[in-house]
Amino acid sequence: MAQPPIRINLFSDTVTKPGPEMRRAIAEAEVGDDMSGEDPTVNRLEAMCCALFDKPAAVFACSGTQANQMAIWSHCVAGDELIAENTSHVVNYEAGAPAVLSGVCWRTVAGRGGMLDVDDLKHVPRPVDQHFPRTRLLVLENTTNLGGGRVYPPEQLRRVCRWAHQQGWRVHLDGARLMNAVVACGVPPAELCRECDTVAMCFSKGLGCPMGSILVGDEPTIARARRARKIFGGALRQAGIVAAAAIYALENNVERLRLDHENARQFARDLAELPHVHIDPADVETNLVFFDLDPQWGTAGELVARAREHGLKIGALGPQRLRACTHLDVDRADLIEAVAILRRCLEGNDGGAGRTRTS
């Protein structure tokens, strides 16, 4: 049976489509050959990001994965090791790219909410010995994705970075949703990321662009990252058409992330009222809402499939774990309807396959 169209898409904030104003910025972008450094719009975006993060250099990338992997390639050589939290995107969701592209291996460490603190890392450093890979890089994530959309307390982020530097490691921040962290903690990007050697930020998530990320850092590291981008096949020509969308997003779509966070918190409170759903709304700090389903009802996959039949798309992230995500293409009315659909599915009143258990 054909699936009905998706009416409410809470699968990710990557599903946003550029609106008329952003499309106008794209259409009117001045462009040139970015691989020769001649695209004025890309150059403007990179300069804006240098100022935003108070870092000397920036390079535009096609995706968050590409920006992260360019950073890893730039900080490490083959045989080096990176350290990341258990749930981190770079080691769980980037197709083994550190090993494939940079010959880098990794060790993961358990944190809380996807975040690490110095105590979590104290056992990690190893003596210099021919047996061991050289630990070279710590990768942190802010906000965390699979960790639950959590925001690093700024002081914790500084503390971990300083401690990592004392070990002789460099620090890369995967800030795919960095602006969500910025609006949630109220600390500007430059101050928040002062101690990070490189930061990758996506334009294609809550900021609403069709594609694109930025990597910022010191000049030698970003020069290497530019080379990595070429090696990975991600150096572009008239990339100004996408850089224009990113500039539009930085100028117009940052403050509104607060609304996504408020919507997510209210959605979480509404979910907490549903049967078979386990969620603590206090855990929702940004636009990602994770919740667990009582196995007595069924699996996360079953609920996802059932909701999809009613035009609602959410994600299953484990046998009982689900994720919904607020963004600029969903409003409060959509979220109220999403809760109503989920309630009908969970109560077996959705006219679907007839699950009626209420225990």
Ligand SMILES: Cc1ncc(COP(=O)(O)O)c(C=O)c1O
């Ligand atoms: C924390 C985090 N880092 C990196 C990425 C990768 O971004 P992209 O999908 O643009 O490659 C994502 C994507 O969702 C993410 O959530």
